[in-house]
Amino acid sequence: MKKNYGYVFCLPYTVLVLGIAIVLLTYNVIIPMQNGLRIYKDIFLDEMFKQSIVNTLIWTVGSVVGQFFVGMGIALLLNSSEKYMWIFRILLIIIPWATPDIVAGVTWKWMYNDMYGVINDILVRIHIIKDYMPWLGTPSLAKLALIIANIWKGYPISAMFYLAGLQTIDQQLYEAAEVDGANWWQRFVKITLPMLSPITITTLMLTTIWTINYFPLIYIMTGGGPSGGTETLVTLIYKTSFKFLNLSKAAAMSNILFIIILMIAFLFLKASDRIQGVR
Amino acid sequence: MSSRRRKIKLIKCIRISLLTISSIIIAFPFYWSIVNSFKPYKEIYSFPPLYIPHDPTLDHYYVISDMAFGKYLLNSIIVGSLTAFLAVLIALLPAYAFSKYKFLFKNAMLLSVILLQLLPQVVFLVPVFKILKNLSLLNSFMGLSISYLPFITPVIVMFLKSYFFSIPKSLEEAAIIDGCSRIGAFIKVILPISIPGIFSSFIYAFLFSWSELMFAMSFLTDPDKQTIPVFLSIFVGQYQTRWGPLFAGSVLATLPAFVLFAILQKYFVSGLTAGALKE
Secondary structure, eight states: OHHHHHHHHHHHHHHHHHHHHHHHHHHHHHHHHTTOTHHHHHHHHOHHHHHHHHHHHHHHHHHHHHHHHHHHHHHHHHOOOOTTHHHHHIIIIIHHHHSOHHHHHHHHHHHHOTTTOHHHHHHHHTTSOSSOOOTTTSHHHHHHHHHHHHHHHHHHHHHHHHHHHHTTSOHHHHHHHHHTTOOHHHHIIIIIHHHHHHHHHHHHHHHHHHHHHOOHHHHHHTTTOSTTTTOOHHHHHHIIIIISOOHHHHHHHHHHHHHHHHHHHHHHHHHHHHHHHHO | OHHHHHHHHHHHHHHHHHHHHHHHHHHHHHHHHHHHHTSOHHHHTOSSOOSSOSSOOOHHHHHHHHTTHHHHHHHHHHHHHHHHHHHHHHHHHHHHHHHHOOOTTHHHHHHHHTGGGGSOGGGGHHHHHHHHHHTTOTTOHHHHHHHHHHHHHHHHHHHHHHHHHTSOHHHHHHHHHTTOOHHHHIIIIIHHHTHHHHHHHHHHHHHHHHHOOHHHHHHOOSGGGOOHHHHHHTTBOSSOBOHHHHHHHHHHHHHHHHHHHHHHHHHHHTGGGGOTTOO
């Protein structure tokens, strides 16, 4: 009996999504085929491609780690049933989330502006920096600036997921731990983190994949520059296909990207299995 | 006892101050859009930046409303609601089954569901366009919503799966012992306490389509059907951005999401606070 329900609910959906995925992916595999496998060799020899891999790694690790800590911190702070909490929920979660990508991109770009930008002005006023910095003007500063903007734009989803997860934890567990004399840190490590681990691993997997694939902010704020310093795989794919109109090279690069992300997703699913098996 | 009460009060104070500080930082970019939307151009380009407009003006808002902003707003609301409603409806049962039942090929099925997450949406632009064209779904809200679903529903399935997983099995079993069918237990017991999770999924789907630019721009070419991000993108030029109307438009674009959230936010905390777990 039990087995049947699993299939009844999952199979139609899975078949449909898989069907769509196969159609779309096949399209992508077939296009570069026209030029044979040589195109892949060319890509791996391309300096820009190598640099974009490194940039993608920095961009992804920075953003995902940042979104985890900010998201978890904000979720813990928001996890309370006090009446006034709704105003903080709107300020902290909805504002960055409901800001369309294009708006977030241009607003941050304007705030980072080396001349009229408000970030330079504030940082100089509170004596964190001495002189105005060209935030989007050097490769390493631009990476940092983009990661900060992306943490701002992306962390609400993590916070929302963690907050929803926190609500499922039985308060009695905390009360019992408190009676046993556990302090807040012990309660966090021994109760909150383990109870949240299924949601955490799913969230980390999704944010990792999203960050690798997310490009509107980069595209709007730096366009991959300066001198390729913020060019990720995805901005490179976008440029290759829509600017240089080299569809087969773009498709070949996206196939490489696909393999990389597939491996990452597989590792996360394995980890998620282990965690859920333990509980 | 009084020292305990003092401790609780202290914790509350710390929590509120931390929340206030984070809110000021996180909401600042939005504040900056609001301030700039009321500045005349002279003040937008002032050095150093003005934190409060000296000579506030509504000009940028007049520009926006002359360009039929309301129409784009309505279009975005229609697409967002349609997408969110369909996405949650489609994802609910598979998510539940993936979390509660064991069956053969479950992991393979899960992996195939998230296949489409593994590549950036850019890659699918051309094939999805061709498919929609064949189905004569270009320039229709339904078509755009449908094109989002393969990308949105897997995320909701993954999220709700881990959400359902953290709901104790004992609850469902108790309902079945009391004579509910499995479906009955799902509707009467699981659904009501899953409202925060379902609500998060709804918000996720709504804001996804609220923010999405590329598909919206390519599939809805009819000016009467375009969404807010597409409308805003006309102010962003390659060499010059019209900051005034852009900021005015982005302030107005974020408001409906606030309203939606403010109305619905009480569902976000209901869930288990009703004491569903006290056995």
